Each structure stands twice: as structure tokens, then as C-alpha cells.
Amino acid sequence: MGRQRRSATAVERWDFQTAIDMGNALPHLFKPISDLPKLTEPEREALAQCKASVETLKLAFFAAGKALQIIRDARLYRASHSSFEAFVLDEFGMKRAYANKLIRTWRLAEYLIASERLAPNWSQRKLNQGQLWELVEYAEAHSVETAALVYITVYEAEDVSVTAAVLNGAVAAVRKAGGSDPKKIQSAILDYLATLDETTDDDPFSDFSHRIERAVPAKWVHRLGKKDPQAAHRYLDELQRQIDKCRGELPAPARIPSPAAPRLEAGTGSEVPQETTG
Known part of the structure; x- marks a missing residue:
């Protein structure tokens, strides 16, 4: 034996x-042990x-x-x-x-970590205690599932970053709307989120660089390209199709007249001063 x-x-x-x-x-391990692009087994470990x-x-x-x-x-x-x-x-x-x-x-953190609604397009690294604390009192008054729905609705909304302040406002909107129906909760939150640009930006259209960064996750695309180049190109192709579709639905931009070329005085080659108005 x-x-x-x-x-x-x-x-x-x-x-x-x-x-x-x-x-x-x-x-x-504080220096490379291989120059190969692919990690060795010890490096992977x-x-x-x-x-x-x-x-x-x-x-x-x-x-x-x-x-x-x-x-x-x-x-x-x-x-x-x-x-x-x-x-x-x-x-x-x-x-x-x-x-x-x-x-x-x-308990709320555990529920969100296991949520199928959030996987596979999210990372557990997005969770932090400060954000979830804004939902704790609501979870205790209603349920963990209902509080998680608030978080998930904010997370899935376009052009919105999940912050403690946004979650706090979402909870306030849900309480004001009343009721426990999931569709009513989501509707109240989306109505609240739609007002954020109007209330938080002095000029929401003057600088949209942050929106571009969110729309095109360059670092994620680069990581995907290293793992699966074809998938990365498919993603960018689909993104381009969506851009072309959106552009086609926009009104034509106003034509900006080009500045008039200076007139030259005959026989001198000197510029004729432009007339001013007013």
C-alpha cells in the first residue's frame, strides 16, 4: 500500500x-530573462x-x-x-x-462580481468601496439586487463614467420616482443621466477629446491586436461602419467662405487695401 x-x-x-x-x-525578477516576444513559462507564472x-x-x-x-x-x-x-x-x-x-x-460587491450582466465587458478592477458605499443604504432599505441594478444601469449607459457622485444622483432619482419595478428604476436613472451634460459642463461641445478616448479604447485595441489581430481589425471595421452611419445621419456642415485673395494694383504689384465696414 x-x-x-x-x-x-x-x-x-x-x-x-x-x-x-x-x-x-x-x-x-527585476529584469527580463528573455528577449523573445512570447513570454516563457517562468515569465507567465x-x-x-x-x-x-x-x-x-x-x-x-x-x-x-x-x-x-x-x-x-x-x-x-x-x-x-x-x-x-x-x-x-x-x-x-x-x-x-x-x-x-x-x-x-x-455583499453588494460580491453580487456585482458574480453578475452576468457585467461580464465579459467589464473588469472587477472598476469596483471600489467609495462608489459602492453610495448604494449601501439603498441596498439595505430595498435589496442587494435592486441596488446592483442601479450600478449596472449607470455602467451600461453611454458617455457616462461610474463615479460616487453619479451613483449618488442615480439613487436620489430612483427614490424620487418611487416604486420597485426594474423598468421604472432604469427609466428614472436614464432620465437623470441625460441631464448630466447640461448640469456639469459649462460648454459640453467645446472639448470632446475625453469622449473620443472613451469611444476608441486604444490601449484595449492594442492588447486585442497582440492577442488576435483579426478580431482587432474586425472591431475597428465595425467602429468605422458606425461612424459612417452616424455621419450620414447628420445635417451637412455649413460652408465656411474662404478669405478673399488680396487684389494687386495694376502695374505696381502692390496690394490694394481691403475696404472695412462699420
Whole structure:
């Protein structure tokens, strides 16, 4: 009979779950080990580890909130402390108010991370605690699903960046409209979003460079081109078709008269001064 495999202890299984452990586990790789365009296996592994570390930081508030609620509700602090408040202060230097803020936020974050409405055209990196905090009170008064619908509606809207201020305004619009019907909620939010250009821009048409950057995600196209050049060209071809269609629906631009050429006085070659009016 073969040797029985020893079960890993809890400490061994979670050996690299803290930020410090994860940082210490990263490879000591600070210069290229290959000049080939394609990454080697060790380089791919190093990249995966680095990306996981960065993603862990981006979503740390979600994991921390869930962990804190487990510690609080299961009273896992009781062996060393008489209260949850004393435990988080001693262990993490964290006041109870902030711990509770993380606890109140994590369920909405978890729901959005798993949402099929947002995948595959989004990245979990877009989530941040400050944005979701604007939806927490609404989620507690109604439901996580309804609060998530507010976020998703704003996210899917054209020419709108998801910010804490925009989400706050969307929640206010939904409350003003009343009701819990999803279509009514979405309608109230879209009506609110339609007013943003009018209320936030002094001259929304004077500088549209930011809209161009959002319409043509150059960095994303370049990444796609490295992975699948044909797909990148298909994307740009479709984008061009949409541009041509939109241009065809616009009224013709006004013709701007070209400036008159200066007249020369006969026999002298000197310019004749232009008459002015007024």
C-alpha cells in the first residue's frame, strides 16, 4: 500500500493569504530573462502572480468586509478579546465604525462580481468601496439586487463614467420616482443621466477629446491586436461602419467662405487695401 498523503494543516493551506506573505512570495525578477516576444513559462507564472497581487489590492475591501463579518458573527474573537470592537482595534488598528462600513459593503460587491450582466465587458478592477458605499443604504432599505441594478444601469449607459457622485444622483432619482419595478428604476436613472451634460459642463461641445478616448479604447485595441489581430481589425471595421452611419445621419456642415485673395494694383504689384465696414 502506498504512503498515505498527510492532510495539510490550516496554517499550511493559508500560508500565503496575507498581503505580506503574498508580497514575499513574489519572484525576485527585476529584469527580463528573455528577449523573445512570447513570454516563457517562468515569465507567465511571474505575471500571473503579480496580477493576482494587484487584483487582491483592488478588491481588498470586499474580502476584508466578508472576513470581518465572519469574525464578528461567529464570535471568532472570543479567545483573546471580550468584544469585536476591541479585537479589530488591537489586531488591525481599525475602529469599529470602519469595520462595520466594510461589512455593510461586501455583499453588494460580491453580487456585482458574480453578475452576468457585467461580464465579459467589464473588469472587477472598476469596483471600489467609495462608489459602492453610495448604494449601501439603498441596498439595505430595498435589496442587494435592486441596488446592483442601479450600478449596472449607470455602467451600461453611454458617455457616462461610474463615479460616487453619479451613483449618488442615480439613487436620489430612483427614490424620487418611487416604486420597485426594474423598468421604472432604469427609466428614472436614464432620465437623470441625460441631464448630466447640461448640469456639469459649462460648454459640453467645446472639448470632446475625453469622449473620443472613451469611444476608441486604444490601449484595449492594442492588447486585442497582440492577442488576435483579426478580431482587432474586425472591431475597428465595425467602429468605422458606425461612424459612417452616424455621419450620414447628420445635417451637412455649413460652408465656411474662404478669405478673399488680396487684389494687386495694376502695374505696381502692390496690394490694394481691403475696404472695412462699420
